[in-house]
């Protein structure tokens with residue numbers, strides 16, 4: 001194949017295209033990026049956070065002391081619980097750490113911070129893997145700090161706090177941090193995890209979530225209240241912990257100050273997300289003064305980041321140690337919002353935010369699926385409100401990414417730009433990384449796409465809420481997935497400007513046309529459904545069923561078909577939680593298409609495609625099935641077009657794209673600083689592709705990630721598939737063979753332009 005690059009024909013400015021997204025799920029912060037080694041350090045775990053939690057979760061008695069929980073005369077009013085431990089000499093309590101335990105390493109010093117007291121001023125012994133420190137407690141609450149250097153390694157260690165004599169002691173806060181945190185900071189981050197991020201050279205960091213930002217009571221003071229950045233500041237002992245909607249306790253040890261600091265360290269743009277005055281998961285919508293408060297919080301964030309030290313929030317930033325302002329160019333309001341209320345609120349947020357900072361670039365939301373009415377409404381509002389970006393999210397099968405590689409090619413360059421704030425193909429294997437890389441070559445080229453980040457970032461293997469994830473870890477090990485390496489290669493070699501790349505023969509192959517083939521059946525989805533009539537029309541004729549019922553998760557098989565059909569159902573829900581599923585083209589549990597009616601808490605209708613066990617939502621609309629109401633549901637497939645109607649109203653229209661693959665997926669860019677010309681090439685096929693690249697240069701480096709489709713990295717073999725770097729001599733043209741199943745970045749140096 002002949003490849004020609006045109007460094008002189010500069011196209012789209014790539015700006016901050018490839019960045020990162022952080023959300024505290026999978027214990028990404030507490031028990032993860034946050035270097036705190038103790039779990040439940042302030043006895044604030046609560047059943048609101050997770051039903052089985054108590055204020056003593058993560059702690060165990062040493063011996064048989066009497067342990068009581070108290071709140072009176074607590075040193076930290078916002079975290080009022082403390083323990084009284086009463087018993088004989090050598091009795092006490094121990095902390096179990098996260099996951100399998102505290103990862104103590106021989107010679108790696110940790111700082112133990114204790115807020116404690118004792119009526120009779122007894123001494124306490126702190127022990128960790130052979131390290132011991134004696135702490136004399138006084139009658140009043142006092143902060144004690146001691147260093148503990150383990151004498152042996154134990155990845156499942158416990159911290160022991162035991163009395164040196166008979167008596168009692170009280171502890172309100174106990175923290176154990178290694179000294180070797182990232183940049184040695186006291187309230188620090190895990191250095192090995194930050195290093196993995198720093199290596200990538202991201203252009204921005206979206207934080208603190210995700211669903212984390214919009215699930216909770218509207219009252220931010222409630223234990224399970226909506227995430228509020230103002231409650232994440234100040235001394236960590238007094239930052240109120242909260243219910244993390246992913247089913248655990250969030251200490252807020254990493255708060256907005258720490259996020260901004262991390263962005264500064266990574267030399268990337270912070271991209272904070274604030275709540276838009278609603279909890280869409282529980283249909284709670286702020287109004288009146290409460291909504292004003294949400295808007296005020298968003299406005300105050302600008303002051304916190306950029307205000308001078310004599311402003312209120314700028315002053316707090318300075319007090320926390322950062323008198324200089326932080327960067328703040330982007331601000332997102334909302335996450336996956338599909339409600340009218342959100343879009344109306346957004347108009348007011350936008351007005352207030354622009355007044356506070358005319359330079360701020362605002363990001364609106366278009367829901368969790370990249371097609372359908374709520375998605376279009378998100379874009380429509382964004383255009384009206386003249387927002388700079390629209391946040392899009394989707395998690396799909398690798399086949400979807402390949403079939404939709406040019407998804408954004410037709411999006412206009414003017415008006416709001418695409419912020420692809422969350423995306424991933426389902427899986428951490430090389431086939432996923434290849435599909436994502438192919439997709440990213442087109443994200444680079446699409447004029448409308450401005451920002452994109454893979455999601456989620458981190459997962460502690462002991463606490464999996466969501467997968468795939470970019471980086472997996474336990475207490476002492478880190479695994480950079482193959483998806484991570486693709487992201488890293490695209491970030492480190494992003495370039496400043498896109499340039500055209502042409503080929504003489506980049507063969508495309510249609511691997512699969514869309515044509516449903518297989519069983520068609522109806523399932524109740526946790527409901528009692530009465531059907532007054534079902535009619536299925538296919539090329540072979542029409543079949544009809546009169547009255548029937550489905551309960552719970554019962555199913556009714558209607559037949560087997562190939563190609564076009566029209567299915568009409570008359571039904572009524574007679575109780576239950578959701579709606580019905582209509583499966584068609586069903587071959588086995590891993591391969592079928594589906595119309596979901598009343599999915600996601602009975603709030604939506606979607607057309608999904610499951611390929612090799614991985615589902616893609618092709619299009620989505622709002623819909624909630626109600627008891628007693630009569631419905632006529634019609635599903636029609638004609639060629640590659642799926643149309644669905646509810647009571648005569650069209651709710652879905654989707655032209656399913658065939659899976660067409662290219663021999664190579666290519667993208668070119670230039671880096672202004674050094675004149676390097678960069679070629680990214682993705683070969684998703686097994687066969688090598690030999691090329692001749694027309695690009696006069698002195699030399700080049702090639703960074704290649706290659707692995708069989710099923711290969712992946714694990715904690716046990718973190719380097720099974722890693723990029724390899726080679727160098728080569730330049731010339732007028734460079735002959736290069738792209739190996740099968742590989743992602744390659746060629747960087748041509750000394751190009752004569």
Ligand code: AHR
Nearest residue numbers: 210211212335455456466
């Ligand atoms: O990334 C995981 C979750 O996926 C995010 O919290 C949410 O925004 C999306 O649904």
